[in-house]
Amino acid sequence: DTLIVATRNQGKVKEFAHAFAALGVEVKSMYDYPELPDVVEDGVTFAANAFKKAKAVGDALGLPVLADDSGLCVDALDGAPGVYSARYAGEHGADEDNNEKLIGELEQLRLGEDTEQPLLSPARFVCVLVLYDPVSGEKLEAEGHVEGWITSDPSGSGGFGYDPLFYLPSHEKTMAELSLEEKQLISHRGEALRKLVAYLQALS
Ligand code: ITT
Ligand code: NA
Helix, strand or coil: CEEEECCCCHHHHHHHHHHHHCCCCEEECHHHCCCCCCCCCCCCCHHHHHHHHHHHHHHHHCCCEEEEEEEEEEHHHCCCEHHHHHHCCCCCCCHHHHHHHHHHHHHHHCCCCCCCCCEEEEEEEEEEEEEECCCCCCEEEEEEEEEEEEECCCCCCCCCCCHHHEEECCCCEEHHHCCHHHHHHHCHHHHHHHHHHHHHHHHC
16 A cells, blocks of 8 residues: 655655554655645645645645645744744755744743743644545545644754754653654644544544
8 A cells, every 4th residue: 555645844754654654554755756846835724735735746646645734833923933834944944944043033032031941932733634535526634733842952863843942841852852653652743643544444
């Protein structure tokens, strides 16, 4: 069995490949379909962007496609960067640029306050998955969240994106200090995936 995931994010590819391998399913990504154009993600919600990606790629290939739209919502920034998480520091910004911008914005907000405190704001990761079948036109949607704190003291080399800045008080670690398995158990993506798999099992 093969599942096509409409992503160009290597971190996501790794997590999906690992999760689906356990179910005996091999994952293909947009790296297997380099001829497909980028999808314009101009939706205002994670769900809208996930559906756009799944539908564009599903319609182009005539096959069922899974898409992931996800991001980081920071309380002290009124939910930013949110759907703009991938391009917070600009269209072609690297993860490091996004992380630097996030810490900079939060440190500005706390000027004059206790600057020894590394925990800057509560935040959550959100993931919306959409599985779209171009033949039936049907879609399945599942959402997951994980709560944590943005820390000014990044740590860890696992995961991707904002993981080194996302501190989990329950584990006394950042998301980037967790193994792939540990991240899957608690992450927004792991939760959304478990829900999606449960929906699919209920249908079959
Ligand atoms: P695709 O659209 O090709 O899937 P993308 O990276 O552009 O890749 P999104 O538009 O969904 O994906 O943006 C998600 C961004 O949110 C991602 O680039 C990270 O900056 C952040 N993000 C999402 N999930 C994350 C995770 O598990 N750990 C750390 N950062 C994450
Ligand atoms: Na994207």
